[in-house]
Amino acid sequence: METVAERARYPEFRIRVPVMRILLVGAGGVGSAFCAIAARRDFFEQVVVCDYDADRARHAAEAVGDARFVSAQVDATSADAVAALVREHAITHVMNAVDPRFVMPIFNGALAGGADYLDMAMSLSHRHPEQPYELTGVKLGDEQFAAGEDWAAAGRLALVGIGVEPGLSDVFARYAADHLFSDIDELGTRDGSNLTVEGYDFAPSFSIWTTIEECLNPPVIWEADRGWFVTEPFSEPEVFDFPDGIGPVECVNVEHEEVLLMPRWVKCKRATFKYGLGTEFIDVLKTLHKLGLDRTEKVRVGSDKGQVEVSPRDVVAACLPNPATLGPKMRGKTCAGLWVTGTGKDGEPRSTYLYHVVDNEWSMAEYGHQCVVWQTAINPVVALELLANGTWSGTGVLGPEAFDAVPFLELLTAYGSPWGVKELN
Amino acid sequence: METVAERARYPEFRIRVPVMRILLVGAGGVGSAFCAIAARRDFFEQVVVCDYDADRARHAAEAVGDARFVSAQVDATSADAVAALVREHAITHVMNAVDPRFVMPIFNGALAGGADYLDMAMSLSHRHPEQPYELTGVKLGDEQFAAGEDWAAAGRLALVGIGVEPGLSDVFARYAADHLFSDIDELGTRDGSNLTVEGYDFAPSFSIWTTIEECLNPPVIWEADRGWFVTEPFSEPEVFDFPDGIGPVECVNVEHEEVLLMPRWVKCKRATFKYGLGTEFIDVLKTLHKLGLDRTEKVRVGSDKGQVEVSPRDVVAACLPNPATLGPKMRGKTCAGLWVTGTGKDGEPRSTYLYHVVDNEWSMAEYGHQCVVWQTAINPVVALELLANGTWSGTGVLGPEAFDAVPFLELLTAYGSPWGVKELN
Numbered sequence: 001m002e003t004v005a006e007r008a009r010y011p012e013f014r015i016r017v018p019v020m021r022i023l024l025v026g027a028g029g030v031g032s033a034f035c036a037i038a039a040r041r042d043f044f045e046q047v048v049v050c051d052y053d054a055d056r057a058r059h060a061a062e063a064v065g066d067a068r069f070v071s072a073q074v075d076a077t078s079a080d081a082v083a084a085l086v087r088e089h090a091i092t093h094v095m096n097a098v099d100p101r102f103v104m105p106i107f108n109g110a111l112a113g114g115a116d117y118l119d120m121a122m123s124l125s126h127r128h129p130e131q132p133y134e135l136t137g138v139k140l141g142d143e144q145f146a147a148g149e150d151w152a153a154a155g156r157l158a159l160v161g162i163g164v165e166p167g168l169s170d171v172f173a174r175y176a177a178d179h180l181f182s183d184i185d186e187l188g189t190r191d192g193s194n195l196t197v198e199g200y201d202f203a204p205s206f207s208i209w210t211t212i213e214e215c216l217n218p219p220v221i222w223e224a225d226r227g228w229f230v231t232e233p234f235s236e237p238e239v240f241d242f243p244d245g246i247g248p249v250e251c252v253n254v255e256h257e258e259v260l261l262m263p264r265w266v267k268c269k270r271a272t273f274k275y276g277l278g279t280e281f282i283d284v285l286k287t288l289h290k291l292g293l294d295r296t297e298k299v300r301v302g303s304d305k306g307q308v309e310v311s312p313r314d315v316v317a318a319c320l321p322n323p324a325t326l327g328p329k330m331r332g333k334t335c336a337g338l339w340v341t342g343t344g345k346d347g348e349p350r351s352t353y354l355y356h357v358v359d360n361e362w363s364m365a366e367y368g369h370q371c372v373v374w375q376t377a378i379n380p381v382v383a384l385e386l387l388a389n390g391t392w393s394g395t396g397v398l399g400p401e402a403f404d405a406v407p408f409l410e411l412l413t414a415y416g417s418p419w420g421v422k423e424l425n
Numbered sequence: 426m427e428t429v430a431e432r433a434r435y436p437e438f439r440i441r442v443p444v445m446r447i448l449l450v451g452a453g454g455v456g457s458a459f460c461a462i463a464a465r466r467d468f469f470e471q472v473v474v475c476d477y478d479a480d481r482a483r484h485a486a487e488a489v490g491d492a493r494f495v496s497a498q499v500d501a502t503s504a505d506a507v508a509a510l511v512r513e514h515a516i517t518h519v520m521n522a523v524d525p526r527f528v529m530p531i532f533n534g535a536l537a538g539g540a541d542y543l544d545m546a547m548s549l550s551h552r553h554p555e556q557p558y559e560l561t562g563v564k565l566g567d568e569q570f571a572a573g574e575d576w577a578a579a580g581r582l583a584l585v586g587i588g589v590e591p592g593l594s595d596v597f598a599r600y601a602a603d604h605l606f607s608d609i610d611e612l613g614t615r616d617g618s619n620l621t622v623e624g625y626d627f628a629p630s631f632s633i634w635t636t637i638e639e640c641l642n643p644p645v646i647w648e649a650d651r652g653w654f655v656t657e658p659f660s661e662p663e664v665f666d667f668p669d670g671i672g673p674v675e676c677v678n679v680e681h682e683e684v685l686l687m688p689r690w691v692k693c694k695r696a697t698f699k700y701g702l703g704t705e706f707i708d709v710l711k712t713l714h715k716l717g718l719d720r721t722e723k724v725r726v727g728s729d730k731g732q733v734e735v736s737p738r739d740v741v742a743a744c745l746p747n748p749a750t751l752g753p754k755m756r757g758k759t760c761a762g763l764w765v766t767g768t769g770k771d772g773e774p775r776s777t778y779l780y781h782v783v784d785n786e787w788s789m790a791e792y793g794h795q796c797v798v799w800q801t802a803i804n805p806v807v808a809l810e811l812l813a814n815g816t817w818s819g820t821g822v823l824g825p826e827a828f829d830a831v832p833f834l835e836l837l838t839a840y841g842s843p844w845g846v847k848e849l850n
Contacts, residue, residue, distance in 0.1 A: 308728035
């Protein structure tokens with residue numbers, strides 16, 4: 001049982017009671033898994049689960065059978081609405097678990113309401129108007145980092161990108177720099193799975209909205225002598241051999257937060273993110289793009305309410321099964337990890353993959369949540385526990401790399417979900 | 426100049442004036458091209474161009490600068506609305522130029538109003554509930570042929586499938602049987618093009634709604650000893666070498682009216698339709714199907730008017746450029762034709778492709794309409810002229826094969842758009 005006695009951050013509460021009060025925004029797949037994982041821990045006093053859909057929020061809160069979980073309705077497009085909930089429930093930490101369109105109002109609402117903030121995806125990018133596949137425009141997280149001084153001045157922490165990827169991958173980067181490498185050439189996040197979904201020709205195991213956003217935006221790369229730059233989608237295809245029986249999967253460059261986060265705190269020559277989409281998924285995304293069905297700009301179409309404007313990407317999502325409901329039909333494992341190359345502490349060349357694998361059968365049996373959302377949700381729970389007990393602390397807008405990796409990895413293992421290391425040469 | 430003197434069908438009008446009065450339903454790409462072609466001929470007295478969108482109808486009617494063309498608004502889902510227009514404008518022939526969802530109300534409205542009827546696509550099929558890729562369910566045109574006796578009893582003609590395909594291809598079948606072959610093995614419609622559209626990754630030159638309907642329905646085949654049966658979509662891929670510089674294109678079986686029409690009037694052992702979709706288009710259609718985006722069943726999605734129900738296929742169409750607007754950016758030729766194999770009149774084996782090619786550059790320069798819609802629209806104009814001058818006549822529900830092919834092919838040539846014959850062995 002952690003207490004606040006060790007912490008400097010809430011000096012007014014120097015009593016031995018749990019004081020963390022969390023506002024969980026979003027009761028979708030990841031939000032629901034967050035509740036199931038957090039319910040087994042006692043580092044917080046309350047979780048207020050809120051969602052645009054009040055019934056969904058209530059269902060997620062009630063599902064864990066724990067009186068510390070209550071629910072509320074929220075419009076996540078409104079920073080004022082988020083701030084009002086923070087004040088109403090004396091929230092100390094806002095946990096953002098909705099899709100990245102809503103990052104900025106939730107992030108701003110947390111600060112306005114007087115709470116710390118965590119998310120698992122950062123504010124969205126906007127491509128360069130003239131050279132969209134060469135130069136960066138507005139980068140992932142730029143809007144959040146621009147507010148860094150405001151957060152620091154308020155003595156508040158925004159811990160951004162603390163899901164599994166970004167999140168655990170960033171913790172691995174810090175761990176590799178501190179404990180495994182004397183010099184790092186590349187920090188290469190590599191994500192892959194061998195998941196299949198029974199009865200579906202095509203059923204993504206994660207939000208298609210976010211997947212399209214990630215995969216069709218120009219992928220970003222960082223190099224020490226060039227800074228951030230972007231390429232065409234699906235660039236630099238490579239087959240990566242994932243551990244634990246997953247095997248080889250075709251990976252391509254994808255825009256992802258790690259590339260924006262890692263170089264800010266960890267010294268390296270290059271940072272990349274490659275997603276093991278597989279050939280079929282890549283073809284689907286290319287086709288959606290070719291037909292303009294990836295667009296969020298609305299098109300005019302007939303409906304039961306006459307001519308309306310809808311976002312094609314929303315329609316694609318509406319045609320596919322809800323990933324949160326697919327758990328019982330999924331088979332296989334998902335792997336998140338970081339491939340680090342460079343010079344080891346012994347001065348020899350080193351190529352190491354730090355990874356975390358979740359078997360869907362295990363996460364379904366143990367938590368009732370499919371492996372991809374479960375693997376995303378466990379990391380912010382671990383981080384919140386480290387913040388609650390004062391092991392991690394800070395102010396400003398910080399990535400996971402800004403904190404000591406060891407206690408995180410130890411607590412993750414203590415949660416029953418160990419990580420692995422594989423030497424690649 | 427044709428007159429009614431030679432005609433038996435309207436004996437009450439035995440005076441030397443043109444009496445054909447056409448209700449053109451649909452002012453889209455094909456409807457507009459129909460107007461441009463018909464405006465050069467004098468076999469009719471009036472064309473009432475109607476559309477759900479009154480502005481579009483008015484625009485199509487005014488574009489030809491011919492006082493014989495007027496416009497009206499119509500709801501093509503209502504047979505009563507069609508019948509009312511027939512009576513109001515003393516229509517003799519209803520020309521259906523909208524997508525095949527609206528065949529039945531227009532077809533029924535024409536008969537109810539007391540007019541003859543022509544279309545370029547037949548009533549839709551419904552797949553077999555248990556064996557959708559083996560047995561036929563409701564076939565293309567079944568609903569129309571079921572009304573054959575009513576039309577015959579009323580002394581009215583419904584000439585179905587008189588575009589280019591079906592239409593000209595069916596005329597070729599009759600011509601081959603009458604003049605080129607003593608015995609026919611296969612009547613194989615083959616459609617292909619080398620069209621490209623500048624500035625677009627993907628821009629179908631024909632209604633995507635209809636293309637999806639055709640290509641993702643189980644393709645139908647007829648064999649003398651088996652009758653009609655269906656296969657999986659995209660079956661029996663074959664590379665067909667199209668004439669006039671188009672060259673080889675990958676063709677696959679597609680559900681099409683010719684297979685339902687030809688065996689009713691022309692003796693053969695097998696009837697097929699293969700569409701030269703090309704590999705890229707086939708991949709796009711397979712992906713749309715895999716994601717459920719080909720569906721017409723509505724899905725629930727957010728819009729500017731709140732939650733609404735929209736048809737995913739309508740959204741796909743709304744994301745793509747309007748094919749009728751692509752003419753100036755298109756390059757290349759489109760080819761419609763019939764590959765006939767069997768025994769020639771001389772008793773020798775014969776393999777002949779009868780075809781009609783339109784160069785987009787020519788149709789744009791000459792008529793201001795892109796080649797695919799122009800090639801579709803010219804055939805019903807020719808047919809209407811043959812009906813107006815009494816060369817073609819009949820009652821009941823009839824396909825183009827039921828009429829003598831020679832005057833049709835002669836008049837098509839006289840319109841400035843000749844056809845070709847190529848021996849394949």
